[in-house]
Amino acid sequence: MFYVKIFFQYMSQYIKTRLQYRTDIFVEFFSDLLSQAINLIFILVVFGHTQFLNGWNRDEIIFIYGFFLVPFAVFSAFFNIWDFNERYIVKGELDRILTRPIHSLFQIILERMELEALLGAITGLAVMLYAGLHLHINVEWYDPLLFIFFVIGGVLIYGGIFIMLACISFWADARTSLMPMMYNISNYGRYPVNIYNHIIRFVLTWILPFAFVGVYPAAFFLEKQEWFWYSFLTPVMGIIFFTISVILWNQGIKRYRGAGN
Template sequence: MFYMSIFFQYMSQYIKTKLQYRTDLVVEFLSDLMFQGGNLIFILVVFGHTQLLNGWTRDEIIFIYGFFLIPFALFASFFNIWDFNERYIVRGEMDRVLTRPVHSLFQIVLERMELESLLGGITGFIVMGYAASRLDITFHWYDAILFVLFVLGGTFVYAGIFISLASISFWSDARSSIMPMMYNIGNYGRYPVDIYNRIIRYILTWILPFAFVGVYPSAYFLRKTEWYMYSFLTPVMGIVCFTLSLLLWNAGVKRYRGAGN
């Protein structure tokens, strides 16, 4: 209850701050919308030259992309730690965080919160709805429960990977460009993994499991029965990735010795 209280207080203050600069909020939303629109245009351009992509139709890939946007929006809203190395290790702000009686990762998540990114999830629902209507997908009552589990699983997969990358900074305080590179690799998870070669498919499934953010959970709703096992593994992979990242983070915090002078 203590952590929940702090979380909602942070959210309240964040919303008040953002509402003071409504124009900036609108500009951020429009820029995100343009970026997502650019990705959709790319898909449409690809299917302007072919009817199928290794057996996948245009609307199926659009559905996968729409689903991908929802866990990614949650990740971008609450786990925006791409500049952790620069801000908290190189500049020494981690020293400030560690003086407070709240878990360090929880504090950083709250400080880097960007709730406006949740608007990307709304776009995801719209894209999914469009694709589902064209594919005549029927949903059962329990699909809503599975949808929530799959979205949370995908969010925790993304969060686990990037928290683990941020934790490396505790052992190496040099500036690193690995975060932007990993963001680019993560984009591969919004396309069917069977369009890649076997090595890339293995990496996206078991080493950097970005496929569990988009294509694998979407396969269930698209009734790709041959991939159901991977679909139902999504929440498990989310728990495993996030748990491992917390263990790595806690070990890194114990290793941390301060910024020095």
């Protein structure tokens, strides 16, 4: 309960701060919406030349993309650790974090949260609704619950992978380009994995499981029977990767010796 209370206190202060600059929120939302629109246009252009992509039609691909946007929006809101190396290791701000009686990772997540990114989830739901109506998807009573579990699993997968990348800074404090590279790789999870070769499919499933963020859980609602058991692995993969990332983080914190003078 202590951590829950701290979370809502941070959130309250963040909202008060951001509301002082309302125009910035609208600009950021518009830029995100424009980026997502460009991705949708790309899908439409592709399907302007073909009706199916390895067995997937246009509306199914759009539905997968919409689903992907929801966990990605939650991840973007709470796991902004792109500059962890430079800000917390090189500049020494981690020393400040470690003086407080709260888990260091929890503090950094709260410090760097950007709640306006959650607006991307609304866009994702709208895209799913659009595609779902065209596909005539039947919604069962348990689908909203499964949707929430799948989204949480996807967020934990994303968070776990990027926390692991941040942990590299505890052993090598040199600036690296792994974060942007991993972000680009994660984009492959927006599309069905069976359009890639076997090696890429294996990597996106078991090594860097970004396929569990988009295509596998979305395939459940699209009633793709061959992907059903993969979809139910989404929360499991999320728990596994996030747990490993926290363990690595705790080991890295033990190794950390401060910024020096």
